[in-house]
Amino acid sequence: MHRSGDDRTVDRTVDRTDDLTDDLTDGRTTVGTPALSCTGLTKSFGGRVALDKVSFAIAPGECYGLLGPNGAGKTTTISIACGLLRPDAGVVNVCGEPITDGRGSSMAARGNIGYVPQDVALYPELSAVENLKFFGRLYGLGGRHLAARVTDAVETVGLSDRANDKVGTYSGGMKRRANIAAALLHEPRVLILDEPTVGVDPQSRHAILEMVDRRRSEGLAVLYTTHYMEEAARVCQRIGIIDAGKLVVEDTPRGLTSRLGGSDRIRVTGEGDLVALASACADLPGVGASVVVDGGVALTADDGRQLIPLVVSVAAKAGVSLSSAEVIEPDLEDVFLALTGKELRD
Ligand SMILES: Nc1ncnc2c1ncn2[C@@H]1O[C@H](COP(=O)(O)OP(=O)(O)OP(=O)(O)O)[C@@H](O)[C@H]1O
Ligand SMILES: [Mg+2]
Structure with missing residues (x-):
């Protein structure tokens, strides 16, 4: 296409x-x-x-x-x-x-708007708290409100325990998180x-994704x-x-x-009569192939997520005890x- x-x-x-x-x-x-x-x-x-x-x-x-x-x-x-x-x-x-x-x-x-540029825009000789106070004042924040916003922003990005260390001593991921904290100080809506x-x-990546999702849900x-x-x-x-x-x-x-119109691939693993399970799965709606593989059954289906509960119930009837079920989508x-x-x- x-x-x-x-x-x-x-x-x-x-x-x-x-x-x-x-x-x-x-x-x-x-x-x-x-x-x-x-x-x-x-x-x-x-x-x-x-x-x-x-x-x-x-x-x-x-x-x-x-x-x-x-x-x-x-x-x-x-x-x-x-x-x-x-x-x-x-x-x-x-x-x-x-x-x-x-x-x-x-x-x-x-x-x-809270804008997080790709390049870190913080002073390396200042701590995260000092940087954030500086940027907060540029946004017109001050006093106890600013202090509370700084505490909230460093907490949001998971930097509370290093907030008073110089930004220059941070890992790349921590600098990014501090950069994001700076963008959240003034409580933007976007x-x-x-x-x-x-x-x-990976740890910072996880923290950033979690933070984005939490703030979005709020x-x-x-x-x-x-x-x-x-x-x-x-x-x-x-x-x-x-x-x-x-x-x-x-x-x-x-x-x-x-x-893409491609089908999902599903793989279940378990113990019991896998041949009976594969054959029962082949009769489920939307299933293409259904074959026994090492320790389990592999299927193709139009919508893998919808099919999983059906496969679980078919497995119970076939006396197969499942240990895992995985959908591999395009x-x-x-x-x-x-x-x-x-x-x-x-
Ligand atoms: N200031 C500029 N002067 C001249 N050309 C520019 C300028 N900024 C962007 N461009 C051009 O505009 C196009 C889009 O660039 P842009 O930076 O928006 O891409 P991008 O999707 O952010 O790429 P990347 O993933 O590399 O960051 C590119 O061809 C780029 O060379
Ligand atoms: Mg770019």
């Missing part, structure tokens, strides 16, 4: 640019103004088109992933969304306020993260750019794939993978390749 050139149009399950009235993937309904909406963003540098009519909107309590290879336009989109770069055409609204008022960035709209986990250790809107498919699938409710300045598709992670990497004809890490 490779599509190329100018015939590419945005393929969206739901167009939320103007009003958010549709169900999110977890079944909640959000009505009203998007926390962040970008409409028709277009930007060229010299003769090179970096962004071409990019539109998307993010609801409060939603994490939107912008996924694309090097040079796709992710940072350009973010810079415009934060009011740091002026688009040639297009509009950004933050909680209903335009980010630019015709003369420059609107402070009201920018105050609702958090924008530019590839926050590149080059971080109502924060998140724009999350990444090269990592597994991260996007884990934290994002919707994903837009951007390639060569165009948003080529937008959908839920599950919706994207199901576009991944977003496959989707990206199918949509753009490129590897994500080009």
